[in-house]
Amino acid sequence: MAELLFQKCINPHCGGTAAHTDTAFACPKCGGLLDVAYDWDRLPVPTSLKHFEAKWADPLDFSGVWRFRELFPFAPDGKIVTIGEGQTLCQRADAVAAYCGMNPGQLFLQYEGMNPSGSFKDNGMSAAFTHARMTGATRAACASTGNTSASLAVYCAAVRDMRGVIFIGSGKISYGKLSQALEHGALTLQIHGDFDDALRRVQQVSKQLGIYLVNSVNPFRLEGQKSIMFRVLEALRWAVPDWVVVPGGNLGNVSSFAKAFRELSELGLISRTPRLAVINAAGADTFYQLYEKQGLRWNDGQFDQSKIDAYYESLDVTGRKADTLASAIEINRPVNLPKALRAMEWCNGVVRSAADADILDAKARVGAGGLGCEPASAASVAGLRQLVREGVIDKDERVVCILTGHVLKDSDETVAYHSADQVTFDAKLGKRGVKAVAFANRAVPVENDLDAIVKAIEASA
Ligand code: F0G
Numbered sequence: 001m002a003e004l005l006f007q008k009c010i011n012p013h014c015g016g017t018a019a020h021t022d023t024a025f026a027c028p029k030c031g032g033l034l035d036v037a038y039d040w041d042r043l044p045v046p047t048s049l050k051h052f053e054a055k056w057a058d059p060l061d062f063s064g065v066w067r068f069r070e071l072f073p074f075a076p077d078g079k080i081v082t083i084g085e086g087q088t089l090c091q092r093a094d095a096v097a098a099y100c101g102m103n104p105g106q107l108f109l110q111y112e113g114m115n116p117s118g119s120f121k122d123n124g125m126s127a128a129f130t131h132a133r134m135t136g137a138t139r140a141a142c143a144s145t146g147n148t149s150a151s152l153a154v155y156c157a158a159v160r161d162m163r164g165v166i167f168i169g170s171g172k173i174s175y176g177k178l179s180q181a182l183e184h185g186a187l188t189l190q191i192h193g194d195f196d197d198a199l200r201r202v203q204q205v206s207k208q209l210g211i212y213l214v215n216s217v218n219p220f221r222l223e224g225q226k227s228i229m230f231r232v233l234e235a236l237r238w239a240v241p242d243w244v245v246v247p248g249g250n251l252g253n254v255s256s257f258a259k260a261f262r263e264l265s266e267l268g269l270i271s272r273t274p275r276l277a278v279i280n281a282a283g284a285d286t287f288y289q290l291y292e293k294q295g296l297r298w299n300d301g302q303f304d305q306s307k308i309d310a311y312y313e314s315l316d317v318t319g320r321k322a323d324t325l326a327s328a329i330e331i332n333r334p335v336n337l338p339k340a341l342r343a344m345e346w347c348n349g350v351v352r353s354a355a356d357a358d359i360l361d362a363k364a365r366v367g368a369g370g371l372g373c374e375p376a377s378a379a380s381v382a383g384l385r386q387l388v389r390e391g392v393i394d395k396d397e398r399v400v401c402i403l404t405g406h407v408l409k410d411s412d413e414t415v416a417y418h419s420a421d422q423v424t425f426d427a428k429l430g431k432r433g434v435k436a437v438a439f440a441n442r443a444v445p446v447e448n449d450l451d452a453i454v455k456a457i458e459a460s461a
Contacts, residue, residue, distance in 0.1 A: 005038055008036075011027070016032075062084060065086040065126050065224050080130050083126070086122070099385065100384045102399065110228065110400055113373055118147075119405035124222060124225045125224070127220050127225075128140070130220070131218075137211075141214070142214045143167040145331065150184075153180055169193055174327055215250070226259060228256075242274060245384050247329050248329065249331045277384070284332055288352060291351045298341040325360065326375040328404070354379050362379075363378035374404075417440060418443070420442040
């Protein structure tokens with residue numbers, strides 16, 4: 001009996017065919033190009049294209065954010081802004097688990113790099129844009145280490161009724177992210193200073209000019225980011241993990257995640273909450289210093305502001321600026337600090353800080369495991385490894401690490417990490433204090449010569 005599926009020569013005068021398992025990809029009769037061919041008469045073809053529509057009945061349900069909208073019911077359906085965000089995956093990652101000292105089947109990576117602008121920010125941006133539309137705003141602004149600005153620029157370009165204004169620290173943003181802001185047409189202001197300076201300015205300017213602010217100080221943005229946790233639960237078939245590990249920058253995610261679990265708990269939809277672990281970069285570790293070293297606590301809203309003030313003053317006096325290769329979380333004055341303290345209490349949280357070299361090694365392990373992330377994202381994996389070593393997280397607990405942004409956001413850093421060329425390595429990593437890396441996958445230079453190429457491939461086997 002003829003095959004249901006085969007390969008067929010595109011030349012109607014030839015008629016050559018090949019099995020679907022054939023990998024020569026050339027017609028066995030004439031050497032021409034092949035098509036994949038089906039015996040449609042014997043296959044279950046839908047009778048109408050509406051068959052596919054039924055799989056995504058409502059466009060709002062296509063969004064990985066808005067299909068959970070009953071859990072953040074602040075907008076009428078007609079006002080919702082969506083560009084297909086939140087179609088992201090929670091993948092079991094046994095190789096990365098082994099690197100972290102965990103048992104197989106216990107670690108999952110929530111890959112937010114799959115969002116339209118390549119980071120988790122789109123979850124929140126669709127919510128902020130929806131709220132902005134409800135309030136009649138026509139301009140939206142943010143300060144950014146890069147991803148918020150990329151997301152804002154994409155949404156502005158897609159919806160067309162909002163003008164984007166972006167504040168970035170000069171020389172502080174990776175090219176992948178800067179290119180998105182420019183390509184999508186946002187007004188991009190490079191402030192002489194860092195993220196902390198830019199955030200202060202954007203708050204002043206938004207107030208003065210009445211521009212809608214989309215930084216994570218905007219609570220509607222954080223409502224959208226709750227959906228990351230809803231998708232995690234969905235992927236785990238509604239089983240609550242023991243831990244969620246997340247990088248900490250401006251501390252929006254951790255605040256949003258804790259609120260999601262708190263509300264699910266209050267609504268009787270989950271019977272326990274996971275613990276949260278927030279991972280700072282060692283060069284931008286305000287939250288770690290205040291929470292773990294100085295014992296700052298939420299204290300039912302009566303937290304000790306004087307500890308925070310004294311810490312910030314010491315940064316000013318010593319001229320210490322945030323400094324990490326994980327540029328997305330190069331933040332010393334996290335705007336959501338009080339909310340994050342509350343999150344730690346609600347979810348019995350811990351905070352750790354990870355060195356840049358450890359973050360980059362963790363990033364390479366994540367990449368080798370099949371998901372490409374940017375340095376800040378890998379802080380979650382570096383932090384998990386630390387917490388397993390300390391015995392805070394058990395190797396048999398179920399853990400979800402959030403990978404917040406895509407590997408292509410900062411390809412310069414990735415190429416430098418894997419580079420065999422010392423000059424390239426030093427220019428990007430060496431001069432920022434990274435002495436050696438553990439998992440470099442160096443490109444192999446080879447002559448344009450068949451024997452030499454074959455030899456190089458066989459030598460690597
Ligand atoms: N990971 C990535 C890739 C980020 O871009 C950010 C924040 C974080 C983690 C930290 O998240 O602020 O919720 O604690 N980026 C912001 C920006 C600050 O401007 O793009 P957080």
